[in-house]
Amino acid sequence: MFEETGPVWLSEEVKTGTTIIAIEFDGGVVLGSDSRVSAGASVVNRVMNKLSPLHDKIYCALSGSAADAQTIAEIVNYQLDVHSIEIGEDPQVRSAATLVRNISYKYKEELSAHLIVAGWDRRDGGQVFATLKGLLTRQPFAVGGSGSSYVYGFVDAEYHKGMRKEECQQFVVNTLSLAMNRDGSSGGVAYIVTIDEHGTEEKVVLGNQLPTFFDQ
Amino acid sequence: MEKHCTDSRVKGVSTGTTILAAIFDGGVVIGSDSRASMGGEYVSSKTINKVIQVHDRIFCCMAGSLADAQAVIKAAKFHLSFHSVQMESPPQVIAAASVLKDLCYKNKDELQAGFLTAGWDKKNGPQVYVVSLGGMLISQQVTIGGSGSTYIYGYVDAKYKPNMTKEECLQFATNALALAMGRDNVSGGVAHLVVITEKGVEHVVVPGDKLPRFHDE
Numbered sequence: 001m002f003e004e005t006g007p008v009w010l011s012e013e014v015k016t017g018t019t020i021i022a023i024e025f026d027g028g029v030v031l032g033s034d035s036r037v038s039a040g041a042s043v044v045n046r047v048m049n050k051l052s053p054l055h056d057k058i059y060c061a062l063s064g065s066a067a068d069a070q071t072i073a074e075i076v077n078y079q080l081d082v083h084s085i086e087i088g089e090d091p092q093v094r095s096a097a098t099l100v101r102n103i104s105y106k107y108k109e110e111l112s113a114h115l116i117v118a119g120w121d122r123r124d125g126g127q128v129f130a131t132l133k134g135l136l137t138r139q140p141f142a143v144g145g146s147g148s149s150y151v152y153g154f155v156d157a158e159y160h161k162g163m164r165k166e167e168c169q170q171f172v173v174n175t176l177s178l179a180m181n182r183d184g185s186s187g188g189v190a191y192i193v194t195i196d197e198h199g200t201e202e203k204v205v206l207g208n209q210l211p212t213f214f215d216q
Numbered sequence: 217m218e219k220h221c222t223d224s225r226v227k228g229v230s231t232g233t234t235i236l237a238a239i240f241d242g243g244v245v246i247g248s249d250s251r252a253s254m255g256g257e258y259v260s261s262k263t264i265n266k267v268i269q270v271h272d273r274i275f276c277c278m279a280g281s282l283a284d285a286q287a288v289i290k291a292a293k294f295h296l297s298f299h300s301v302q303m304e305s306p307p308q309v310i311a312a313a314s315v316l317k318d319l320c321y322k323n324k325d326e327l328q329a330g331f332l333t334a335g336w337d338k339k340n341g342p343q344v345y346v347v348s349l350g351g352m353l354i355s356q357q358v359t360i361g362g363s364g365s366t367y368i369y370g371y372v373d374a375k376y377k378p379n380m381t382k383e384e385c386l387q388f389a390t391n392a393l394a395l396a397m398g399r400d401n402v403s404g405g406v407a408h409l410v411v412i413t414e415k416g417v418e419h420v421v422v423p424g425d426k427l428p429r430f431h432d433e
Contacts, residue, residue: 149367152368153396154374156371156399157375175370178370181373213373214376
């Protein structure tokens with residue numbers, strides 16, 4: 001009766017219930033994520049960067065179980081390093097996505113993580129790949145995580161082809177802000193990564209700098 | 217909140233629907249999709265009207281168990297017309313919402329129904345009320361419900377503005393319903409919209425092929 005069981009959150013699985021988005025523009029990609037990591041009803045990390053580098057110009061966005069997602073990203077990071085040495089040049093985005101997909105598919109019963117892979121390569125420019133549950137599909141943009149349900153309508157309405165880099169960045173920030181307002185598992189700050197042929201740019205948009213919308 | 221139930225299987229009836237109500241300058245728009253589905257596999261009706269008139273200038277949309285909602289609305293209509301006769305004037309929108317709320321709250325253990333009530337009355341103009349499953353009653357300027365509503369929270373937050381014109385509000389409501397129908401497989405068909413103002417009531421039906429299309433269609 002007086003045993004020390006510790007705080008509740010220590011016995012809950014740690015999830016990155018989250019909002020992640022990646023969008024392609026002519027010449028590169030923009031990735032975005034929130035920063036909340038929850039264990040049950042507790043927020044155990046409010047500033048986690050869920051945009052993880054797989055290679056210089058290829059990033060992935062993590063969602064689902066934090067442990068599973070991080071492990072997949074680390075493994076693929078290693079496999080890509082080996083692969084790029086073998087081929088003697090920078091790997092293609094499709095290769096990175098395929099490596100992620102192979103793990104997601106092979107261990108689909110044991111893992112519960114969804115990674116969106118996006119980056120730039122010389123052959124096909126900016127590309128975004130979704131790898132949910134082991135499928136591999138290239139899309140103009142992809143959203144994922146628990147918060148994504150709330151913004152499907154918004155991204156369907158607002159996305160159009162031919163957006164420029166700044167428009168894409170604003171689109172990503174708006175989408176993240178809307179999702180963070182509605183999803184209890186998303187929040188904190190917004191991390192944005194822009195990748196094009198010139199390099200990779202990481203940015204943080206703090207909570208009070210996020211755009212605000214209609215609040216009843 | 218990683219896992220949220222978007223439809224209610226407890227009573228064997230799906231809440232497969234998208235409903236919405238929004239206030240504009242001078243009136244209110246209330247609307248819904250028109251699909252009735254069984255178990256998410258079979259569409260039992262493509263053109264069902266989920267917007268019910270409970271009085272001259274007061275309409276309701278139902279969510280939850282359709283059987284419970286229909287029974288509650290039937291009782292509410294009776295209460296409301298009786299109340300209106302006693303008061304010798306058309307009922308206020310909040311009266312209609314309160315009647316629904318009383319029924320939902322007092323029978324909360326047996327019922328599983330929620331409502332959007334929208335209308336116009338002389339005292340307070342256009343109003344929208346939400347009666348939730350347990351019997352909470354709140355007033356809002358714009359509100360959405362049903363399984364399809366999950367997908368348009370972001371859109372509604374971003375695009376709703378207070379004091380829009382009637383045309384802007386109609387376009388906003390049509391877009392929101394079209395987006396929800398595009399992502400939710402148990403919402404679909406046509407968009408039923410009702411515009412209520414001081415002058416009267418106008419029904420607008422937007423058939424499937426006239427719904428706005430977005431980038432991937």
